[in-house]
Amino acid sequence: MPNVKSLDDLKRLRDEALEKRKVKSASGQAQVIVAMGTCGIAAGARDAMKAILDTIESESLTGISVTQTGCIGLCEREPIVQVVIGDQPKVTYGKVTPEIARRIMNEHVVKGNIVADHVIPV
Amino acid sequence: MGGSALINCHRFYALCRAAKRVSVRELALHLLDIAENSVAAKAQNITISVNEDSSADKLEMCVIDDGIGMDEATVVRVVDPFYTSRTTRKVGLGLPFLKQAAEACNGSLQIQSTLRKGTQVKVTFQRSNIDRMPLGDLAGTFLSLLIANPDINWDFNYAVDGREFKFESLPVTQALEGISLTEPSVLTYLRELIESGVAETVFA
Numbered sequence: 001m002p003n004v005k006s007l008d009d010l011k012r013l014r015d016e017a018l019e020k021r022k023v024k025s026a027s028g029q030a031q032v033i034v035a036m037g038t039c040g041i042a043a044g045a046r047d048a049m050k051a052i053l054d055t056i057e058s059e060s061l062t063g064i065s066v067t068q069t070g071c072i073g074l075c076e077r078e079p080i081v082q083v084v085i086g087d088q089p090k091v092t093y094g095k096v097t098p099e100i101a102r103r104i105m106n107e108h109v110v111k112g113n114i115v116a117d118h119v120i121p122v
Numbered sequence: 123m124g125g126s127a128l129i130n131c132h133r134f135y136a137l138c139r140a141a142k143r144v145s146v147r148e149l150a151l152h153l154l155d156i157a158e159n160s161v162a163a164k165a166q167n168i169t170i171s172v173n174e175d176s177s178a179d180k181l182e183m184c185v186i187d188d189g190i191g192m193d194e195a196t197v198v199r200v201v202d203p204f205y206t207s208r209t210t211r212k213v214g215l216g217l218p219f220l221k222q223a224a225e226a227c228n229g230s231l232q233i234q235s236t237l238r239k240g241t242q243v244k245v246t247f248q249r250s251n252i253d254r255m256p257l258g259d260l261a262g263t264f265l266s267l268l269i270a271n272p273d274i275n276w277d278f279n280y281a282v283d284g285r286e287f288k289f290e291s292l293p294v295t296q297a298l299e300g301i302s303l304t305e306p307s308v309l310t311y312l313r314e315l316i317e318s319g320v321a322e323t324v325f326a
Binding site for chain 1: 181
């Protein structure tokens with residue numbers, strides 16, 4: 001249970017976040033979806049997720065939504081990460097290692113350049 | 123043995139061989155898998171407890187949720203690899219593999235459930251057993267579940283020989299009043315809190 005001091009820290013973080021100007025990604029709200037079915041977990045989805053969160057922290061990327069989904073039936077291509085930027089169509093990446101996850105964040109989410117090498121047709 | 127049962131056996135062994143190539147090598151990943159079942163069951167509150175007791179030589183993991191639950195017949199069938207609730211494949215390997223992993227080291231898997239009330243999965247291992255896989259990155263599992271499912275109230279508990287770490291997400295989300303958990307400074311706060319809490323429980 002966080003002690004009172006920690007909760008006060010949190011409230012301060014909240015106030016700072018409210019004041020901070022939001023730096024959106026290339027062209028609109030970014031959503032990153034990690035598949036977390038049994039097949040994904042066995043293939044390394046948690047480590048891909050950790051790499052995504054690490055990048056958000058280290059590059060101070062605000063306004064990025066990170067969610068999960070279940071098995072989408074492409075178990076041989078797991079770990080799978082999907083990216084939706086604004087109104088653009090969803091892009092699905094397969095066999096996402098932590099390193100590829102970082103590339104997806106830096107090149108696609110931040111700069112808007114899809115990492116073509118790792119896209120899989122759905 | 124009938125024709126289709128024989129085919130199912132071959133399929134199962136093929137699946138096992140395929141799964142070994144990408145096998146789950148940490149108990150913390152099995153835990154993640156079980157907790158995802160609770161998320162899929164639309165739980166609002168999920169409690170995860172991991173307890174290591176060296177004098178009793180036990181390692182126990184427990185996931186309790188208030189999701190949609192299962193009837194008695196389903197509880198029996200969930201440990202069958204060819205029973206699954208997913209529509210994309212005809213196999214669900216998570217629980218069957220976990221049951222196997224537990225029984226391989228003098229352990230057990232117990233599932234209790236009540237329809238519309240919730241489910242409790244408890245898996246126990248003989249802690250010192252040579253076949254008992256390592257716990258692994260427990261903090262990573264807690265963080266992944268919390269960040270990806272911020273609307274669920276998570277209770278994480280980890281205890282080793284009486285040293286305890288507890289994390290409750292509700293006071294955190296209440297204090298944040300709508301700020302996203304993926305706000306970089308909030309991520310740092312949560313990661314540091316959970317990582318240090320778990321690490322300090324392992325090493326006094």
